[in-house]
Amino acid sequence: MCVSVYDIRSIEGGSIHPGEGSSTYTVSFRLLMFKPFVGEVLVGRISGYDDKGLHVSLDFFSDICIPGHLMQYDTIRVPDGRWMLKTEDGDELYLDLDDEIRFLVSSIKYPSVPVEQKEDDPPFAPMQIVGSIKGDGLGLLAWWAADEEEAEADEEEAEADEEEVGEQ
Incomplete structure (x- = not known):
């Protein structure tokens, strides 16, 4: 489960694909995750x-x-x-x-x-x-x-x- 976005490392792109009205970006980021294990x-x-x-x-x-x-x-x-x-x-x-x-x-x-x-x-x-x-x-x-x-x-x-x- 994602608790928080830790940081955003980079954002690249901003291209618009034919037939779509939205722009697409490639984003590199780190997340703070919570995933307990059985026995913890x-x-x-x-x-x-x-x-x-x-x-x-x-x-x-x-x-x-x-x-x-x-x-x-x-x-x-x-x-x-x-x-x-x-x-x-x-x-x-x-x-x-x-x-x-x-x-x-x-x-x-x-x-x-x-x-x-x-x-x-x-x-x-x-x-x-x-x-x-x-x-x-x-x-x-x-x-x-x-x-x-x-x-x-x-x-x-x-x-x-x-x-x-x-x-x-």
């Missing part, structure tokens, strides 16, 4: 949710969904419409709007352009990404931030203990 890990923001799962946005691209069956094992839909993960400790971790989420690209779809589209249909999405948050390190960034801080504190404590032993 991306970070986005939760932009919505429904019965099927979460909707995620990368600011410049928002046709990403994480279906309920590709979330952590104990993730359920609660009556207020949000999704919640119940941990082994009994904690309830909610997936709220605008939370940053790390997900794995499970599949990429390029649907065919519809011949006709009803007025109330959502805009056509030329590329759709299906994501997954099953696995270590995936899910809300806030879930893993506490674990990373604990790991860093444990490492610092171990280094301090080694220095004390070395001094003795």
Whole structure:
């Protein structure tokens, strides 16, 4: 998917072909493209949710969904419409709007352009990404931030203990 024209390197030509009323140019340019691959890990923001799962946005691209069956094992839909993960400790971790989420690209779809589209249909999405948050390190960034801080504190404590032993 083309995100932006990076630059235009050259424009040549300007010829008019017989029988045509428009001029033709040869243009050399570079594009900024977005083409994730299956298995890539991306970070986005939760932009919505429904019965099927979460909707995620990368600011410049928002046709990403994480279906309920590709979330952590104990993730359920609660009556207020949000999704919640119940941990082994009994904690309830909610997936709220605008939370940053790390997900794995499970599949990429390029649907065919519809011949006709009803007025109330959502805009056509030329590329759709299906994501997954099953696995270590995936899910809300806030879930893993506490674990990373604990790991860093444990490492610092171990280094301090080694220095004390070395001094003795």
